[in-house]
Amino acid sequence: MWPRPGLNIEIKTPDQIRMMREAGLVVARTLRLVAAAVQPGISTAELDALAEREIRAAGATPSFKGYHGYPATICTSVNNEIVHGIPSPSRRLRDGDIISIDCGAIVRGWHGDAAVTVGVGSISAEHAALIDACQAALWRGLAQAKAGGRLGDISHAVETSIRAAGRYGLVEEYTGHGIGTAMHMDPPVPNYGRAGRGPRLRTGMALAIEPMVMLGGPETVLLEDGWTVVTADGSWAAHFEHTVAITADGPWVLTQPAPAGGSAPHVPPEDHAGSPAVPLEDQAGPPAVPPGDEAAPPDLGHM
Numbered sequence: 170m171w172p173r174p175g176l177n178i179e180i181k182t183p184d185q186i187r188m189m190r191e192a193g194l195v196v197a198r199t200l201r202l203v204a205a206a207v208q209p210g211i212s213t214a215e216l217d218a219l220a221e222r223e224i225r226a227a228g229a230t231p232s233f234k235g236y237h238g239y240p241a242t243i244c245t246s247v248n249n250e251i252v253h254g255i256p257s258p259s260r261r262l263r264d265g266d267i268i269s270i271d272c273g274a275i276v277r278g279w280h281g282d283a284a285v286t287v288g289v290g291s292i293s294a295e296h297a298a299l300i301d302a303c304q305a306a307l308w309r310g311l312a313q314a315k316a317g318g319r320l321g322d323i324s325h326a327v328e329t330s331i332r333a334a335g336r337y338g339l340v341e342e343y344t345g346h347g348i349g350t351a352m353h354m355d356p357p358v359p360n361y362g363r364a365g366r367g368p369r370l371r372t373g374m375a376l377a378i379e380p381m382v383m384l385g386g387p388e389t390v391l392l393e394d395g396w397t398v399v400t401a402d403g404s405w406a407a408h409f410e411h412t413v414a415i416t417a418d419g420p421w422v423l424t425q426p427a428p429a430g431g432s433a434p435h436v437p438p439e440d441h442a443g444s445p446a447v448p449l450e451d452q453a454g455p456p457a458v459p460p461g462d463e464a465a466p467p468d469l470g471h472m
């Protein structure tokens with residue numbers, strides 16, 4: 170399962186991780202802005218324009234635009250679309266829809282990549298539970314991004330979390346990935362697998378973890394636009410993603426905004442009403458998240 174030969178995992182210095190944090194914060198702010206703009210009647214192209222303006226205003230570059238010919242700044246995947254939906258002026262959101270927004274930015278050559286799924290207006294309890302399950306699984310995976318562990322620990326934590334949450338489909342054809350000087354790097358990060366297997370996790374690695382789950386079966390179909398991935402059975406899907414660095418102090422979720430009001434080391438992000446881009450607190454057992462506060466960055470000096 171693991172493509173051992175040729176697997177080449179980039180190791181970052183502490184300074185490089187700090188530059189990735191800058192890219193991560195641009196992505197975080199952009200996602201928060203776009204998620205806050207989600208409402209019935211807005212088009213996905215309008216959301217894309219907001220995102221591009223925000224990223225460029227920060228002096229950063231949208232990483233998706235032009236990537237293998239991808240035409241936009243964000244991916245907007247609505248309802249049965251799982252990932253890589255292309256923003257369009259004719260796709261207007263409606264009350265009850267769910268939309269996954271995926272965003273990447275580059276700062277001084279370093280990448281950040283993250284995604285959230287939010288509801289449009291009021292959504293069904295079933296879709297809210299789907300979104301929660303996907304987000305919780307992401308945080309379970311992030312908590313395993315620790316030096317000394319194995320990549321399979323992350324995959325296993327994501328899968329176990331989803332399986333425990335209900336009868337959801339878990340996408341296997343698309344994975345997370347290493348990230349750093351490019352958006353997609355070694356290693357692939359599957360959302361399923363066995364603990365204790367795969368490459369050893371080391372300080373200085375950075376990974377994008379991104380579970381994709383649906384209400385129905387796990388099968389996917391690629392549309393003729395060459396990008397949009399939809400569920401084979403038409404069921405609706407959720408997608409969450411964060412970029413995480415493995416530091417000597419534990420996982421540093423680079424695309425998670427700093428908590429308002431100062432540092433909150435080793436606590437999960439707070440449930441933040443009205444700001445759907447901020448993950449919910451994981452009641453079952455919070456993953457340890459190292460300081461994500463710009464004012465007090467983690468001490469990476471001994472990485």
Ligand code: MF3
Binds near residue numbers: 233234239253273410
């Ligand atoms: N976060 C997405 C991923 O890792 C990136 C979108 S691919 C692009 O798959 F081509 F749209 F940029």
Ligand code: CO
Binds near residue numbers: 283345410
């Ligand atoms: Co990604």
